[in-house]
Amino acid sequence: MYRAMDFLLEAHDEVQREVFWSVRNLFNLEVDLIFVDTTSTYFEIEGEDEDDDDESGEVTRGLRKRGYSKDSRSDLAQAVIGFAVTRTGIPVRCWVWPGNTVDVSVVDEVKRDLNDWKLSRVVMVMDAGFNSEENRRTLQGAGDAYIIGEKMRLGKDGKLPEALSRPGRYKMLANGLRIKEVITNKDSVTARRFVIVHNPEQEERDAAKRAEIIAEAERRIEALGDLSGKSHTKAVCDLRAHRVFGKYLRELKNGNLVINKAKVAAEAKLDGKYLVSTSDEELSAEDVAMGYRQLFEIERVSLSSFLCMGQFHIVRGGG
Numbered sequence: 579m580y581r582a583m584d585f586l587l588e589a590h591d592e593v594q595r596e597v598f599w600s601v602r603n604l605f606n607l608e609v610d611l612i613f614v615d616t617t618s619t620y621f622e623i624e625g626e627d628e629d630d631d632d633e634s635g636e637v638t639r640g641l642r643k644r645g646y647s648k649d650s651r652s653d654l655a656q657a658v659i660g661f662a663v664t665r666t667g668i669p670v671r672c673w674v675w676p677g678n679t680v681d682v683s684v685v686d687e688v689k690r691d692l693n694d695w696k697l698s699r700v701v702m703v704m705d706a707g708f709n710s711e712e713n714r715r716t717l718q719g720a721g722d723a724y725i726i727g728e729k730m731r732l733g734k735d736g737k738l739p740e741a742l743s744r745p746g747r748y749k750m751l752a753n754g755l756r757i758k759e760v761i762t763n764k765d766s767v768t769a770r771r772f773v774i775v776h777n778p779e780q781e782e783r784d785a786a787k788r789a790e791i792i793a794e795a796e797r798r799i800e801a802l803g804d805l806s807g808k809s810h811t812k813a814v815c816d817l818r819a820h821r822v823f824g825k826y827l828r829e830l831k832n833g834n835l836v837i838n839k840a841k842v843a844a845e846a847k848l849d850g851k852y853l854v855s856t857s858d859e860e861l862s863a864e865d866v867a868m869g870y871r872q873l874f875e876i877e878r879v880s881l882s883s884f885l886c887m888g889q890f891h892i893v894r895g896g897g
Contacts, residue, residue: 591691594671594672595695598669598670598671598695599695601668605668607664607666607668608664608665608666609664609670609697609698609700610698610699610700610701611664611665611700611701611703611869612662612663612664612670612692612697612700612701612702612703613662613663613664613665613702613703613704613872613873613876614660614661614662614688614702614703614704614708615660615661615704615705615873615876616658616659616660616661616681616684616707617648617658617659617661618645618646618647618648618649618656618657618658618659618677619649619656619657619659620647620649620651620654620655620656620677621642621654621655621656621657622654623642623655624654624655625642625655626640626642626643626644626655626677627640627641627642627643627655627676628640639676640676641657641674641676641677642655642656642657642676642677643655643656643657643676643677643678643679644656644677644678645658645676645677645678645679645680646680655677656677657674657675657676657677658674658675658676658677658679659672659673659674659675660672660673660674660675660684660688661673662688662692663876665872665876667876670692671691671692671695673687673688673691680707681705681707681708682707682708682709682710682713684708685704685708685710685713685716685717686713686716688702689702689716689717689719689722693720699721699722699723700722700723701722701723701724701725701856701858701861701869702717702722702723702724702725703724703725703726703869703870703872703873704717704724704725704726704727704873705726705727705873706726706727706728706729707727708726709726709727709728709729714726714855714857717857718857723856723857723858723861724855724856724857724858725854725855725856725858725861725866725869725870726854726855726856726870727852727853727854727870728741728772728853728854728855729853730742730848730851730852730853736844738848739772739853740762741760741762741770741772741774741853741855742774742848742851742853744760744762746758746759746760748774748776749863749864751864751867754777754778754779755775755776755777755867755871756775756776756777756778757773757774757775757776757863757864757867758773758774758776758863759771759772759773759774759863760772760773760774770855771855771856771857771859772853772854772855773853773854773855773856773863773866773867774851774852774853774854775851775852775853775854775867775870775871776850776851777850777851778850779850780849780850781849781850781851782850783850784848784849784850785846785849788826788842788845788846788849791822791823791826792826792837792842794823795817795823795826795827795837796837798817798823799817799827799835799836799837802814802817802834802835811833814829814833814834814835817835818835825838825841826838826841826842826845828841852870854866854867854870
């Protein structure tokens with residue numbers, strides 16, 4: 579079994595390509611729209627793999643590394659698994675990277691590997707973790723295009739993207755979603771096409787969740803009144819820096835904490851919304867919105883199969 583894994587590790591590119599082309603021909607797969615995402619899986623064994631230098635000076639990165647864990651196990655080393663699937667969830671290709679790999683750093687490799695398979699023109703769908711100016715240029719190379727998620731807040735001050743501040747009417751879709759198309763820097767080489775998607779049901783859930791957070795923050799502020807001296811100062815600092823409650827608080831000149839109503843109001847304007855951009859000028863705004871929404875549906879059905887596909891990499895990597 580281990581010898582077979584050694585062979586698969588050496589030949590995985592060829593094996594994946596032949597399997598995909600066999601499946602594509604058998605089922606006449608449509609590969610005009612490809613969904614790409616990553617996940618992580620951790621190792622129970624302790625420690626990380628060292629990076630190795632060969633005689634030529636080339637560095638081979640160890641597989642088991644600590645990084646952002648989607649399993650909430652930052653205490654353990656992990657590997658990152660990338661996968662590309664068709665619009666119906668059929669696997670196209672998978673990748674395995676060291677556990678400290680970030681999404682934004684792998685787009686060039688993914689695009690290059692898929693181009694090697696000569697899939698004709700495709701639109702790649704990715705979430706905001708892959709988004710950067712350089713990656714957007716890469717994704718629309720060779721006549722291809724992208725649909726990619728955009729961050730709703732920019733920089734340390736949480737400034738809204740320009741597209742979210744543009745006026746315009748929403749269009750109601752049959753499934754209850756509302757969409758609005760925005761083009762920034764129109765008639766310029768820097769023009770970009772965005773689609774704002776609003777989900778009324780998600781808006782209700784977001785508002786209810788924030789109300790619970792605010793209520794708990796108020797309870798904790800009230801509890802500070804029972805403290806004094808250093809314990810009070812430390813408790814104020816801890817609450818102000820809290821990952822969940824801190825962003826809704828502001829400190830008065832006298833050192834007391836209160837709810838930041840301006841911040842609450844600003845967050846409420848984003849309830850139920852997400853922002854998507856595309857380089858394809860022909861797709862309708864509805865197709866862009868639904869293509870991105872489908873990414874999350876694809877994740878549910880394809881993740882388990884790609885974890886299995888990545889196991890021969892992971893076992894040989896020290897797991």
